[in-house]
Amino acid sequence: xxxxxxxxxxxxxxxxxxxxxxxxxxxxxxxxxxxxxxxxxxxxxxxxxxxxxxxxxxxxxxxxxxxxxxxxxxxxxxxxxxxxxxxxxxxxxxxxxxxxxxxxxxxxxxxxxxxxxxxxxxxxxxxxxxxxxxxxxxxxxxxxxxxxxxxxxxxxxxxxxxxxxxxxxxxxxxxxxxxxxxxxxxxxxxxxxxxxxxxxxxxxxxxxxxxxxxxxxxxxxxxxxxxxxxxxxxxxxxxxxxxxxxxxxxxxxxxxxxxxxxxxxxxxxxxxxx
Numbered sequence: 001x002x003x004x005x006x007x008x009x010x011x012x013x014x015x016x017x018x019x020x021x022x023x024x025x026x027x028x029x030x031x032x033x034x035x036x037x038x039x040x041x042x043x044x045x046x047x048x049x050x051x052x053x054x055x056x057x058x059x060x061x062x063x064x065x066x067x068x069x070x071x072x073x074x075x076x077x078x079x080x081x082x083x084x085x086x087x088x089x090x091x092x093x094x095x096x097x098x099x100x101x102x103x104x105x106x107x108x109x110x111x112x113x114x115x116x117x118x119x120x121x122x123x124x125x126x127x128x129x130x131x132x133x134x135x136x137x138x139x140x141x142x143x144x145x146x147x148x149x150x151x152x153x154x155x156x157x158x159x160x161x162x163x164x165x166x167x168x169x170x171x172x173x174x175x176x177x178x179x180x181x182x183x184x185x186x187x188x189x190x191x192x193x194x195x196x197x198x199x200x201x202x203x204x205x206x207x208x209x210x211x212x213x214x215x216x217x218x219x220x221x222x223x224x225x226x227x228x229x230x231x232x233x234x235x236x237x238x239x240x241x242x243x244x245x246x247x248x249x250x251x252x253x254x255x256x257x258x259x260x261x262x263x264x265x266x267x268x269x270x271x272x273x274x
Contacts, residue, residue: 008037009218013051013225018233020055020196020226021189023126023168023249024256028115031162032260035112035272045110046210047222049203052196054226059189062234079142083190086149090187091194093153098160098199109162112260112271118163119257126250129172137178141187144179151177152187156195163257166195172246181241189234 015033019026030048034040039047060067073080108114138144155173159166167188174184204211263269 005218006221008039009047009051009222010225011037012039012048013054013222014229016048016051016222017055017058017226017229017231020052020230021059021167021192021234021237023122023165023171023246024253025115025119025122025159025163025165025168026052026055027159028119028163028165031110031115032112032271036269040272042207043210043215046203046207047215047218050200050219051222051226053200054223055230056193056196056200058227058230058234059192061231063189082144083141086144086146086187087191087194089146089149090153090156090191091198093150093157094160094195095198097157101160105160105162113264115163116257116260116264118161119253119260122164122168123250123253123257126168126172126246126253129175130245130247130250134175135178136180138183139180141183141190144183144187148177148179149187152179152184152191156191166192168246168249181245185237185241 012030012033015029016026019029027048031040034044034048070080070083074084075081109118138148152170152173155169155177156166158164158169158173170188170191171181171184174187175181179187260269260271264271
């Protein structure tokens with residue numbers, strides 16, 4: 001295995017893990033970093049999707065006790081049944097819209113400049129959410145209704161636009177819908193499990209012709225890097241939200257998006273643009 005490919009896999013794995021659960025768009029970062037590393041070909045794009053499984057495993061491990069409790073209580077306990085039902089409802093909008101519009105979105109929006117614009121626009125939604133009066137109606141994930149779950153699912157569907165951020169859309173959407181910061185964040189984590197697993201399995205099946213035993217080393221490096229960095233990020237974010245808001249992430253998104261647009265306009269970086 002080429003050492004350079006392993007190095008690219010390591011970088012992309014760390015980027016995936018650090019950005020998947022923050023409101024700054026992992027897909028957007030992977031597109032931009034992949035462009036810089038010249039790794040946005042079909043093989044690289046499949047790699048970027050599949051290493052999400054490393055980030056998923058980090059969430060599963062962090063919430064292993066809660067997940068085990070839900071699985072044991074499924075069919076017998078009201079709280080467990082409600083959480084699974086809510087996750088199923090929230091999963092559907094993105095799944096349906098993704099199947100309908102995935103190809104169009106990939107052909108037109110999976111490029112650095114559209115991603116940069118989505119970074120900036122998404123930042124203003126975060127600033128708006130943080131500056132408005134936040135009335136908390138739902139304190140914990142267990143208090144969520146199916147309607148709350150549907151609203152969160154519709155918010156997550158906005159993340160089909162690369163650069164929007166799946167976690168950002170659900171967490172900030174949750175704040176608009178009356179969820180506490182903790183409830184919105186934890187439900188976003190739980191919702192990531194079926195969402196990212198489904199995306200990984202679907203991509204593996206659809207692009208199975210690209211799978212090669214020669215890429216095992218690359219995949220292993222990316223998976224481990226994504227797991228380790230995501231685990232640290234999830235632990236940090238849970239502590240962070242107890243006493244901070246998401247405003248710094250908004251300013252980061254604006255600065256990052258402007259940097260991409262400026263480097264593109266001045267030809268300082270040769271970004272791929274449709």
